[in-house]
Amino acid sequence: MKNVPLADVDHVDRAVLPIGTDYPPGHLLDWHEHRRAQFLYGATGVMVVDTADGTWTVPPERAVLIPAATRHRVRMLGVSTRSLYIEPAVVPWWPRTCTVVDVPPLLRELLHAAVGFEADYSLSGREGSVADLLLHEIAARAPLPFHVAIPASAGLAALCRDYLAAPDAAVTNAQWAARTAMSERAFTRLFRGETGESPAVWRARARLLAAVPLLRGAPVGEVSGRLGYATPAAFTAAFTRTFGLPPSRFARPPSRPAARPGRP
Template sequence: MRNIPVAEVDDLDRAVLAIGTDYPHDYLLARHEHRRAQVLYAATGVMRVETAEGAWTVPTARAVLIPPGTPHQVTMVGVSTRSLYIEPGAVPWFPPHCRVVEVSALLRALILDAVEMEPRYPDHGRDATLVSLILHELRNLTPLPLDVPFPTDPGLRRLCEAFLRAPDIHDPPARWAAALNVSARTLGRLFHRDTGMSFQQWRQRACIAHSLQQMAAGVPVTRLAAALGYDNPAAFTAAFKKLLGRPPTAFHTGAGPGRRGPR
């Protein structure tokens, strides 16, 4: 199925519905939620999924798991998606919070094939077997550290949201502490309590997540490193590789496991 709202087929008595959707460049999909669990795969481009809990950046050829009933919005940068909408009872293991994951070459091929299936596929036969294999493969996904949690403290959350609009790797914690009228130690405690990270860890992850969106828009690494405040491109590349295990070039061109053009 392609370019149809899931609401039109949500009541079909099938465990998995696969829909391919093409979006205009820089498109904002307004806040919404689904009854089913969703595996949202970026066949092209980069997505940023936001919920009340945080933001998740999804590079090309990766996916985000979105639990059923989770209000979310999605910012699309040159995106064509392939989504699996899954009956909650078919994935009792599904995470309770959004999660960005790697997608193997096999799972990618299965997702692309599923989009071409008839929505009311037979209960037995090739398509039903393909769906069973998809559900099996989904249990073995490797998570990526591309979540940027939002604090529950209102003042700190506002500062975090402002930072995400204009990240700077050298933005000093003292500025944040002064804005909140707290000590640097209290700021550190707030960050760790609300995000599970130190201020420095959160700042680094937010910068790297932002860089993925900018690279998808065609911004060169040299210019991107300077805009984020890194001392030089090598420093940015080292930080990127430390977080994601691979250099920016592995993500800059949409490279990924089994990467080919979308179908």
């Protein structure tokens, strides 16, 4: 199924409903939730998923597991998705919070095949076997660290969401504390209690997450400068230490030059 609204097929008696959707650049799926759990795979582009508890940045050819009945929004940056909408009862092992995972070649090919199914695909033949295998492959995935927590306190949450929208390396704990009318010590203690990280560590991770979509349109050197790193080497080291892969792995592949016409 391609570009089919979930509401049109949610009633179909299938534990797994595969749907592929193409989105224009910058498209925002505003706050909503699904009755089913969702496996959201971005075959192209970058997705940014927000919930009340955190923000997950999904690099190209990765996916995010979204629990059933979780209110969320998704910003699509040049994305074509392959989604599975899954009855919660058949995936009791599904994570309780959103989780970014890798998508190896077998799982990727299964997803591409599944979005060609009709909503009422046969359960006894090849299509039913593909749906079953998809769940086995998803269950084997390990989480990737492409997220930051959002504090429960409204004031702290507003600071974090503003920073995610416009990361600034010059921001200090003292400035954040002043915005919340707290002492720096009290602010830092509260922030750590609600996120598990110090404000400085949180901001450093948020800046690196902001690099993921930027790398799709700019070279590593330019992205490092925009995010306040002294050198591209310092940025590359921090990115690799945090995510396990260098930023060059997330850059858009260079377009091939057009072939020159042959001489007559």
